[in-house]
Every structure is written in structure tokens, then in C-alpha cells.
């Protein structure tokens with residue numbers, strides 16, 4: 001693999017996340033405007049490739065063939081690679097991984113990865129139907145399988161096997177909402193959630209309450225990825241992609257195995273850390289996929305931040321906070337920012353660049369960050385996708 | 396509406412479990428427009444035949460649409476079945492037409508145990524998909540089948556979520572849908588007998 005070129009993430013931006021009075025196409029335009037403002041040296045004619053992370057535009061916006069639509073909206077005529085990436089909740093990171101592969105291989109030099117999802121539509125039941133077809137639709141979806149009851153079962157088993165409590169679940173949500181209060185682009189930037197308040201919210205799927213579940217969110221985000229020789233044209237502080245890993249071991253829920261030991265994440269993480277040449281102990285912060293509060297707890301354990309079963313105590317003790325062992329989700333997480341499926345993975349990468357350049361409010365700035373991990377799960381945690389970034393300094 | 400009522404184990408638009416299997420079509424013959432229709436009264440249109448749509452949740456079930464139509468025929472006859480690889484014995488769920496172990500396609504149909512025990516469960520209290528809103532709250536879970544290496548996800552009817560426990564016994568029932576198709580659900584063996592209102596786990 002030594003023939004691969006080094007790839008840098010040199011800039012990025014997001015739209016405001018939330019229940020937006022804006023269409024799918026308008027969100028793409030907002031992300032494009034924000035990216036070109038954030039990277040003033042960027043010229044559309046230099047962009048040779050475009051990757052569009054979009055999970056369900058066919059259902060939420062009744063639009064297929066969205067890659068050329070996004071290219072038109074961004075004023076780009078891709079001459080190397082144009083494609084949409086779909087991997088449900090990980091569609092955005094898939095766009096970045098695909099751009100990374102294209103640049104590392106020499107196919108592309110300068111690429112944009114844009115992610116977008118429009119999820120708030122007039123009928124929320126219709127939107128929920130779209131979420132249910134992420135599962136094995138005719139066999140699991142037909143029984144009413146959506147994400148909340150699945151992750152509720154994860155929480156139920158984690159409580160049974162390890163004694164994890166509702167208070168520990170609330171500690172995840174409280175932390176991520178608190179970080180989101182320092183992120184103006186977050187869906188819940190202005191709303192505060194104490195643990196006590198979180199524990200009084202109604203159940204969505206017991207034992208998960210509203211505050212344990214990420215929201216249906218509209219939003220878009222975009223990043224610029226370039227080969228090493230172009231990096232200094234755009235930034236003094238490139239975020240180098242140093243490792244990546246991915247693993248999938250099932251789809252129908254009959255093959256899920258243990259709900260609390262995410263074997264697929266362990267395998268994907270081992271590859272991500274191996275390719276980066278570091279261990280979990282080297283991470284300064286991690287953007288983890290907290291689609292539900294319990295997800296983040298299981299992820300601490302699978303990533304080796306703490307022993308199996310100790311994830312609840314890890315977060316309750318402040319070990320995932322600034323000043324703890326590793327800062328998790330300083331952006332505000334999916335819980336605090338909302339979860340527009342195609343945009344989430346890209347917005348996490350934007351956070352990596354903003355943390356490395358010390359461009360975020362002090363309340364969420366990780367002290368002297370040099371190594372960062374981005375993780376997305378998709379579906380019923382049946383796919384795990386990871387990327388490792390290292391902060392680069394001036395040449 | 397209490398989920399303890401028999402009504403709760405019935406899909407929104409379908410007949411009750413245990414109802415006799417439906418004929419292929421229950422639609423009345425289309426009514427032709429009447430000769431007396433005046434200009435002020437638009438002529439009645441023939442009723443459109445009710446057909447499955449690929450944008451609903453349930454599988455396509457007939458031999459014209461799937462190679463595992465036997466699953467649904469067997470279910471209609473009271474048998475819960477799946478396919479198994481003749482070469483390596485791998486039990487395949489859901490029913491497949493090729494074996495992902497050996498990549499062969501020499502499969503046969505075998506009966507699955509209709510009984511099992513709850514491994515994990517929750518309930519949908521908010522966020523139900525289209526067509527399921529009227530059943531809220533409904534219970535779903537993972538069920539270990541007795542004597543088979545399968546843990547299946549499914550609806551668990553027969554009582555409120557607050558009274559279900561991990562380890563409770565359930566069994567499979569066929570559930571006719573109102574358009575002639577059939578599906579299955581789990582039902583508690585001792586429906587409604589448990590008491591108390593403790594959250595799961």
C-alpha cells in the first residue's frame with residue numbers, strides 16, 4: 001500500500017442543522033456557499049471530482065440521480081469521478097472514504113465530498129416508513145423494526161448484562177447536548193438538557209427516551225479533500241487521513257449475534273488503528289456515532305476506551321468529557337446536532353478540521369488536538385466505518 | 396385502546412389471527428356505470444382491484460413474484476418453515492434461493508419450531524411507520540426459537556410491554572393480511588397473565 005498518495009482534508013463547512021424551511025437542493029446550495037466561503041482559495045474549475053453522500057433522497061425528496069444535480073448546484077463539472085454514496089447513516093463518511101480512495105489512487109487530485117439529507121417532511125409517519133426500510137424491509141421492517149426499538153434492545157441487554165442505568169444513558173445525552181450548546185449549527189444549540197430533565201422525557205422505545213434518540217434533521221455539509229501536493233494551497237493546517245477501516249457482518253436481525261459486543265466495530269477499529277499506526281490511547285478526541293445514547297456507551301467499550309461493560313461508568317465519571325481520557329463528540333454529537341443521515345459523517349469531519357485549526361468556541365475546544373477518530377455505524381450497527389485523522393502543521 | 400384486547404393482535408387492515416385463510420381475491424365484481432347517471436352525478440367508476448404494492452412493508456408472496464412462495468403457502472397451511480442447504484445443512488433465514496456458505500442452490504424446505512423464548516424486546520411508543528400508527532404501543536423483540544439455532548426479530552402480541560419479561564415463552568401465529576397475503580407474528584403463550592408495570596431489564 002506504499003504506493004498510495006497522502007490525502008488531506010483542507011477545509012469544510014456545514015449548514016445550520018434542524019427542522020429547516022428548505023428543500024434538499026437548497027440545503028446543497030447552502031453547504032456549497034458555506035464551503036466556498038470557508039476556503040476562499042477554492043475555485044470550482046479546480047475540482048475534478050464530486051462525491052455526494054445521500055441516504056434516501058428517493059423517499060424524502062423523491063429525487064434520484066442526485067450526484068449530477070448536486071454538481072450543477074455547486075457549479076462543478078466533474079471530469080474524473082462523480083458518484084453518490086449510500087450507506088444509510090454512514091452515507092456521508094462513505095463519500096469521504098470514496099474521495100480518499102480516488103485521491104490516494106491518483107484518479108483524483110481535488111475533490112469535494114458533500115452530504116445532505118432532508119428528513120422533515122409533512123407526514124412524519126411517511127418519514128418513519130423511510131427509516132424502517134433501512135432494515136431488512138420485508139422480514140424485519142414489516143414487524144415494525146426501526147432504529148429506536150433495535151437500539152432499545154441493545155440498551156435492555158446492556159442493562160441486564162452489565163447493570164448499566166438510565167442515569168448513565170442520560171449522562172451521554174447531557175454531555176453531547178452541553179457541547180451542542182457551543183455549536184451554533186447544532187439542531188439543539190439553544191436548548192439545555194439536564195440529566196433530571198432528560199430522565200423525565202417520554203419514552204420512544206423503552207428504556208430509550210426522547211433525549212436518548214437523535215432527531216430527524218435537515219442539513220448538509222461539505223469538505224474539500226486534496227492530494228498532498230495541493231494541500232498548502234488551501235490551508236496551513238491540513239487534517240491528514242492516516243487510517244481507515246470498515247466492516248459489515250450481517251443485515252437481517254437474525255444474524256445480529258450479541259447486541260452488546262459489537263464485533264464488527266472491533267474489527268473495523270483494529271484496521272483503522274493499524275493503518276494509522278496508532279492505538280486508541282493516542283486519540284485526543286473522537287467523533288462517535290451516538291445515534292442513541294446507548295450506542296456511544298457500547299462504542300467506548302468496542303474501541304477500547306474502557307473495559308467491556310464499563311461504558312456507563314466511563315461517561316458518568318467524565319472520562320468522555322474535556323479533561324477526561326478522550327473527548328467524545330465535542331461537536332455535540334448526533335444527539336445534540338441532529339442526524340441528517342447523509343450529512344452527519346461529513347459534519348463530523350468538518351469538526352475534525354475546525355478542532356485542529358482551533359476554530360471552535362472555547363467551551364468545546366479540545367486542548368492541543370493532534371489525533372482524531374471519526375466513527376459511523378449504519379442500520380442496526382451492522383456496518384461500522386472509521387477514519388483516523390492527524391493534524392498537520394505548517395510546512 | 397388496551398393492547399390486551401384481541402383487537403391489538405390484528406394488523407390495522409387485516410382480519411384476526413386464526414381467521415380462515417382468505418381466498419385469492421375478496422373483491423366484489425366491478426360495478427358498471429348505471430344508465431341513469433345524470434350530468435350532475437358523475438358515473439361511478441369501477442372499483443380498482445386491491446393489489447400488493449412494492450412500497451408497502453410486506454413481502455411479495457406469490458409464485459409469480461418470488462421463488463420462496465412456499466414459505467407463505469406453508470404458513471397458510473399452519474407450518475412455519477424456511478430453507479436449508481442440502482450440502483452443508485446450513486439453516487437459512489429468511490428463506491433464500493442460494494446458500495451463502497457454499498454458494499450452491501440445492502436447498503430444501505424444513506419446518507421451524509413454532510415456539511421460542513424472548514431474548515430482548517422493546518416497544519414502539521413514538522415514531523411508528525405508516526400503517527402501524529394505530530397499533531401504537533406495540534411490542535417487538537428478538538426470539539430464540541426452541542431447538543433451532545435461530546433468533547428471529549418479530550412483533551410480539553398478546554399483552555402490554557410493561558408485563559413482558561426476557562425469557563417469556565412465545566409462539567408463532569400466521570396473520571392474514573386484508574389483500575390476500577399472509578404474514579406471521581409472535582404471541583405470548585400466557586397472554587395477559589403477567590402483572591406489574593416494570594420497565595424492561
Ligand SMILES: [Zn+2]
Pocket residue numbers: 480481482483484485494495496497498499
Ligand atoms: Zn450450502
